[in-house]
Amino acid sequence: MEKEELKQRCLDAIDENRDLIIQLGDDVYKTPELGYKEFKTTERMIKAFQEIGEEPETEIAYTGCKVSTPKKGNTRIAVIGELDCIQCKEHPDSTPEGNVHACGHHAQLADLYGCAIGLLRSGVMKELGGAVDFIAIPAEECVDYDYRDSLIRENKISFYGGKQEYLKRGGFDDVDMALQCHMMEIGNGRHCTIDTDCNGFVTKTVTFIGEAAHAGFAPHEGINALNMAELALNNIHALRETFQEKEKVRVSAIITEGGDLVNVVPAVVKMQIMVRAFTIDGMLDASKKVNRALKAGALAIGGKVEIDDKIGYLPMNTNRELSTLYKENMIEYTGAEKDSFVELYETAGSTDLGDLSQIMPCMHIWTEGITGGLHSKDYRLADPELAYIVPAKMMALTIIDLLYDNAKKAKQILDNFKPTLTKESYLELKKEHSKLVVFDGSEL
Ligand SMILES: [Zn+2]
Ligand SMILES: [Zn+2]
Structure with a gap:
């Protein structure tokens, strides 16, 4: 026919x-x-x-x-x-x-x-x-x-x-x-x-871990996880000029847990981050930079950060x-x-x-x-x-x-x-770049 x-x-x-x-x-x-x-x-x-x-x-x-x-x-x-x-x-x-x-x-x-x-x-x-x-x-x-x-x-x-x-x-x-x-x-x-x-992305579930202390009596005894997150966000913003136009990089972040009580230095702060780019190399490059920004936030305050990286979509x-x-x-x-x-x-x-x-x-x-x-x-x-x-x-x-x-x-x-x-090789790529990264800034 x-x-x-x-x-x-x-x-x-x-x-x-x-x-x-x-x-x-x-x-x-x-x-x-x-x-x-x-x-x-x-x-x-x-x-x-x-x-x-x-x-x-x-x-x-x-x-x-x-x-x-x-x-x-x-x-x-x-x-x-x-x-x-x-x-x-x-x-x-x-x-x-x-x-x-x-x-x-x-x-x-x-x-x-x-x-x-x-x-x-x-x-x-x-x-x-x-x-x-x-x-x-x-x-x-x-x-x-x-x-x-x-x-x-x-x-x-x-x-x-x-x-x-x-x-x-x-x-x-x-x-x-x-x-x-x-x-x-x-x-x-x-x-x-x-x-x-269209873009691919990496997702990050981020946990900053510090130490609680009375926010009035003894903030000097605490390690403020919210300050780590805040610095990390600023670090990410400072990186934006390094992302190439052709990669259409988007870094979106939200704070999902920002502390419990206002008179306690926040000990745990959680964030979700999505890093998007136009190529696989671009995704991995931007993701690495964002991890550096997160670690630098923890390092400055002397706390810890755990980054649960997952390759999202390609x-x-x-x-x-x-x-x-x-x-x-x-x-x-x-x-x-x-x-x-x-x-x-x-x-x-x-x-x-x-x-x-x-x-x-x-x-x-x-x-x-x-x-x-x-x-x-x-x-x-x-x-x-x-x-x-x-x-x-x-x-x-x-x-x-x-x-x-x-x-x-x-x-x-x-x-x-x-x-x-x-x-x-696809399953291998997902495995290799989907992992828990732990950085302890209290050691420096
Ligand atoms: Zn949709
Ligand atoms: Zn749809």
């Missing part, structure tokens, strides 16, 4: 099931759950897959589920939708805890489902030279550390990010490339961003060849003008698709159908056709392009791709 005929069948299948796809997106929106807590959302996805006659594999990365087509040839493509929400208490649709889909993951799931319907219900898979995994994956937002640390202690997960966890469990072992979308307000008459590159380098196929389908099948795209979109935000993009070709498109800022109280679904249906169609058409003619295009992209890491 001609490629164009396969594509038309796929588009027809999505159009015929439009209501199912929209209902799924709208239902998921109503039960927002944070990462690794997406039990209801996973259940809803399982039900959705069952409605189209598929029995998904479940608990794939603690939560989450997946439908796989049988092995065919040597090429397997993953389509990914994320299950978790974010918190934004000011958002009118948020739950009492503040949970809300203000990152559009509900639209991603509708898109994943629509893509599955297009490829599976149309019968086009039997004409293609490869296989597809439809993956509903947990925990993209890197938040809620205490809960995730408790899961790590109980050996239920190893990593904060759902894709990291799934990668470690072997979920991507036979996958060759991955496709994903996020939804945001694009504006200026543009439809979507074609290439997205920078994302999207694959230009994959996103070009998506763009060409937008032009051909939605009538989008050639110049109605944001060709390159570089941000200092982060996603765990970044980790995967260092290992295999990954596509990440930011697409339209939304108004308001990401993670903000204004984020709204403006048009289900644009946020749910169009990306589902374009993703499915891109897969047909990749797998048609014995997966010729997919093989070509794989031949051109040079991974920076393998699964093994």
